Amino acid sequence: MKMKSLVAAACMALAGTAALADGHGGKLKVGMITTLSGGGAGLGIDVRDGFLLAAKGSDMLDIVIEDDQQKPDIAVQLADKMIQSEKVDVLTGIIWSNLAMAVVPSATAQGKFYLSPNAGPSALAGQGCSPLYFNVAWQNDAFYEAGGLWANDNDIEKVFLMAPNYPAGIDGMTGFKRTFEGEIVNEVYTKLGQTDYAAEIAQIRASDADTVYFFLPGGMGISFMKQWAGSGVDKNVMGPAFSFDQGILGAIGEAALGVKNTAHWAKDLDVPGNAEFVQAFQDEYGRLPSLYAAQGYDTALLLMSAMGKADVNDQDAFQAALKEADFQSVRGDFAFADNHHPIQDIYMREVVKEGDVVTNKIIGVAASDHSDVYGAECKM
Amino acid sequence: MRRETILNTLLYLAMPVAAALALALDEPFLITLITRAAIFALAAVGLNLALGLGGLVSLGHAAFFGIGGYAMGILAHHAQTYTPVIDSWIVLEGTKSMPVIWLVAIVSSALAALAIGALSLRTSGVYFIMITLAFGQMFYYFAISWPAYGGEDGLSIYVRNDFPGLNTLDPMQFFALVFAILSAVLWWMGRLARAPFGLALSAARQNAERVETVGLGPFRLRLVAFVISGAVTGLAGALFADLNRFVSPTMFSWQMSGEFIVFIVLGGVGRLFGPVAGAMLFVLLEHLLSPVSDFWLIYVGAILLLVVLFARGGLIGSLAGREVAHG
């Protein structure tokens, strides 16, 4: 560490004057902190790949990427490193709400822009909002609120709720209950990381619910869906897209067919630029893009759109440029509300089989021009 | 001077010298990194009293680290939001004062260590390893599912807490504070190891029956060691939370306990400066290897395996010779 940094520091001292005089000359330094190792790596890799795909062929961005291992303390440390040593202008990349809560407030307090490509905790949309923080993905509640709205319109009356017992899970269910007008038969909060859902499935079977609505990210959702298929229980299944994304559907297989899930994007969404994005992503990486990849892609597009309008060193101007959201999102219409969180359509998708591939297909709009409920608490 | 003493002196000086260099070169992040190593070292120095001297392989020390962290998080959170911690027959206010926070962290982790130790020390060997792991997991799941203080999201403290006369947000001043604490604890541990208490504890590790026959209860010796050990790790937890301005249940995770053991073994078991060397080496590896490859943990695993299999005295043992001198 010492030797390497000595060398680095020496180089920097030599290059120092040049770098300063350069004043970024149309280039902008982005620090990406995301999860690239461990069990949650799939999401971070997709965000990174989507971002890099959008930035490819452009020399506007100078990108530094680091792995946070899904640990908050590492993420904080990397943020310090990027701000203090790498002197980045903009931070992005974090996947998880708890890591975002650890990094974003102090990064914006130090005068850095942060563009969230995934997490959207309510605190950052409400009282903790910041002029320098832009959420390019969604506020955490969005998919759930849209799910509740869709259920109201589609004769769903009695719902069984299930989520892991941690803040994102409880917030998600609260979001669903906020819009859903029917009856909540039961709410079950499972252990985080739980892999066996036999007990919960038995409870669901015994209940008189017509629909199960659940949020179980990653491996938890895979386990639940496989076991659900084997149980023979015949009820509707709904949830946010996180449990039915491309990376996960491959592992669940046909057991997921027919499940309804809400998202702001799908690969068959018919908006300008989306088909090209899906094709380019497949050509580049040899797999179908996920919604995380789409978010990473949009994040880079947003950033580059603002660079054309303002200099990052002029914070007010750059902030205004970002706020305009003058880019062609692969989600279609996209705008920022006053708390810098998205106003966008949320779609209902159904899991279908296309040839040999299990994937999602859009079946309708669940919520148009949806924005979050926390904006009123945001004073900036 | 013995080679180990020279080595210890060099190790001890490496941190402030590196920090001063980083300051001179205007690389504040390096100071933060060194501070992180110093705090990990402190936590492992605490564990080393139980593990190295007492032979108590605790795979649950993250519990104390987390308690220290949450002591800081909860007090500072209440001070930040101007709400009292307890508001019933007694009113307890939050605080942003580091000395008060440290005291609370030390006392609460010592109490937890007393309870856990009193129960766990009835067992020995693998059972002890596993029961301490179980207690750690209890705290972990409790912290994740208890909503009052953020659950898995943890608690953010936006500004570092205060220490009279210092600007703690300045990386160098905060490092100096941590280093002073680490030095004081190292000095105390060195004395403790040579004091009758340390000698008896060490003797109990080697031969419990013999200590019993001379009238010293190994259970009480070990319990005292375990409590001191937990308290030091708790203090490190409070500092770690302040370094990151953030606490979360990952501080309670069993991987954290595992990492403390890794620091001790990398550096050299039962050596006063072993944890210091191990923590520095680990933070260095983490910093150097993670940019090399997405799969850098493979290299960490391989290095660790080689150290355990072939370099039995750890870093200090390999450099200073085999004989283990406590102190």
Place this chain on the structure above:
Amino acid sequence: MTPILLIEQVLNGLQSGITLFLMAAGLTLIFGVMGLINLAHGSLYMVGAFAAAAVAGWTGSFVLALGAALAAAAAAGMIIEMVVIRRLYDRDHLDQVLATFALILIFSEGTRWVFGSFPLYLDVPAALSGPVTLPGGILYPSYRLLIIVIGLLIALGLFQLIARTRIGIQIRAGESDREMIAALGVDISRLYTIVFALGAALAGLAGALVGAIQSVQVGMGEPVLILAFVVIVIGGIGSIKGALVGALLVGLTDTLGGVLLPLLFGLFMDPSSATTIGSALASMSIYILMALVLLFRPTGLYGGA
């Protein structure tokens, strides 16, 4: 809660206990015979699941997949025994914990390197994909019944192996007196390799069986590993019988705790805090069980002094 639902939950608890037993049996055997704590046992579970997923993907046969899981885990076990573990038998527990902790890192990231970061696909065979109706009108997934049956058969087989076969006699002798059996001319290093490979194969089988109804992903072994340790500590380290009893206790506590505790708290609390507190306590319940057992029996239920 209806009696039928309760019976179904008890079955679920049994099934999760039986899968835990497959993990715990190998762990406890290895500890009993060689005195080794193997944290990498969860990695062998993962190896089994990944091998099964890969072979099922190529051939479409679940039976072949199970065979592959057994073979791959046994082979991986044999290799790490000969390369690493063998050097750890006469070390203290600390070195064993550390070295096998390092093996976890190598296995996890190595698997991610080979198979990528996304979970793999592995499904139950079509013939077993639905539920069956048990007496009393209980609908129960047939695959889970199969797991219970396989687990019980293996438990029976292990008891027979240890009680009646030549290798079983050597294992028992090894547990009670290590020098003795070397003196009797048993090739001890071969015995150790066999026992380790046997434990590994059981873990691999568990991984493949469970992988079909859970997620086959990197890191899947660690949560099970910790549970398996809880099991053998409760049962008494080295005891196969203890592993069986401990596994069933843990499986039942975990399953029934998750269902019953929120209901229990619901009797005197408002529903939403009852679910939160009940679930929080349920996730700690097996660790509380373990602490209680060790308080009254510091060497577990069937452990020797």
